[in-house]
Amino acid sequence: MRSPVDLWVYLSTSPLIWLTLTVCTWIAAVELSVRLKRHPLLNPVMISILFLSLVMTLFHIPYERFFAGAQFVHFLLGPATVAIAVPLYLQWHEVKRVLAPIGVALLVGSVVAVVSVIVLGTLVGLPHDVMVSFLPKSATAGVAMAISSSLGGNPSLTAVLVILTGIIGALIVTPLMNRMGIRDYAARGFAVGLTSHGIGTARAYEVDKTAGLFAGIAMALNAIATSLIVPLAAHLLLGS
Amino acid sequence: MLRGIAALLLFQLIGESLVFLTKLPLPGPVIGLVLLFIALQIGRRAGYAPFPQVEGAANSLLANLGLLFVPAGVGVVSLWGVMQAHAGAIGLVLVLSAAVTLAATVWTFIAARRFFDKKWGA
Numbered sequence: 001m002r003s004p005v006d007l008w009v010y011l012s013t014s015p016l017i018w019l020t021l022t023v024c025t026w027i028a029a030v031e032l033s034v035r036l037k038r039h040p041l042l043n044p045v046m047i048s049i050l051f052l053s054l055v056m057t058l059f060h061i062p063y064e065r066f067f068a069g070a071q072f073v074h075f076l077l078g079p080a081t082v083a084i085a086v087p088l089y090l091q092w093h094e095v096k097r098v099l100a101p102i103g104v105a106l107l108v109g110s111v112v113a114v115v116s117v118i119v120l121g122t123l124v125g126l127p128h129d130v131m132v133s134f135l136p137k138s139a140t141a142g143v144a145m146a147i148s149s150s151l152g153g154n155p156s157l158t159a160v161l162v163i164l165t166g167i168i169g170a171l172i173v174t175p176l177m178n179r180m181g182i183r184d185y186a187a188r189g190f191a192v193g194l195t196s197h198g199i200g201t202a203r204a205y206e207v208d209k210t211a212g213l214f215a216g217i218a219m220a221l222n223a224i225a226t227s228l229i230v231p232l233a234a235h236l237l238l239g240s
Numbered sequence: 241m242l243r244g245i246a247a248l249l250l251f252q253l254i255g256e257s258l259v260f261l262t263k264l265p266l267p268g269p270v271i272g273l274v275l276l277f278i279a280l281q282i283g284r285r286a287g288y289a290p291f292p293q294v295e296g297a298a299n300s301l302l303a304n305l306g307l308l309f310v311p312a313g314v315g316v317v318s319l320w321g322v323m324q325a326h327a328g329a330i331g332l333v334l335v336l337s338a339a340v341t342l343a344a345t346v347w348t349f350i351a352a353r354r355f356f357d358k359k360w361g362a
Contacts, residue, residue, distance in 0.1 A: 081269035089284075
């Protein structure tokens, strides 16, 4: 008969346990978030990352070993990015009605999202490698990480900055828009979807259905726009 | 469902291949997104659905999009030093950039909508 310690030694080196733990942690985090009325601060992505990081640190599990299991989930980011074509296709009739405002707002918003990081980052003295990982932070994580690694940034740092941008946008959008006196829910949704991708879109759906629809459209379009603008901005403004 | 997943994988594969061949400065999956969108639109014009199962597959992936960010996010443990050293600067840029982007986008959207409504008398 082998001891439980042997079992732990056996399991902790196999990818299965880390994949299982990742998926189960996610399910529990979503459940917790739903119970607490989806408060933006209790974002399930953030809870999952914090909890799993804690486990890795406590049990001295190297990230490579964890990733050997979690990579099967990570791999789905590619197909999930392609999948954004489907809601965009289904909602295209909504997009077509306001195509010109959407196009102008997309252009301005996606440029501001990137250039504001360069301006503010230079002012506070962010190092160059952090800045490169920072630039695509308003795009959905899969796209942002791909952009970051193609420019020599750090995809893990990008993932965290993307998630934090999502949470911050979801937290400040309602008070900010109310203070600005904006009652156009299509415009509000579009702004939060562009700024805060999927996390912003989820928040927009809680406030208003039209806002959610336009947030989803903005997220899809900004994934495309950001992957065009970031390499250009990095080349022109950061010289990389 | 399986055919839907196959369609998504196929379009990602086409996207990655095109990026590799042409050295386009775009992520392969984004090219796949654009091509799938075009294929679906052409299908609608032609009056038939080219990938009937892609909707289900896409919805189930997008419904749990957050899960897919987690493995990379956990990598931040190894970046703790960088994050801590620049915590104040990073936090400031995160908050201000998000606020400026929100305001610029919402203003542009509303101004552009007014402008085009007036122009076309909608």
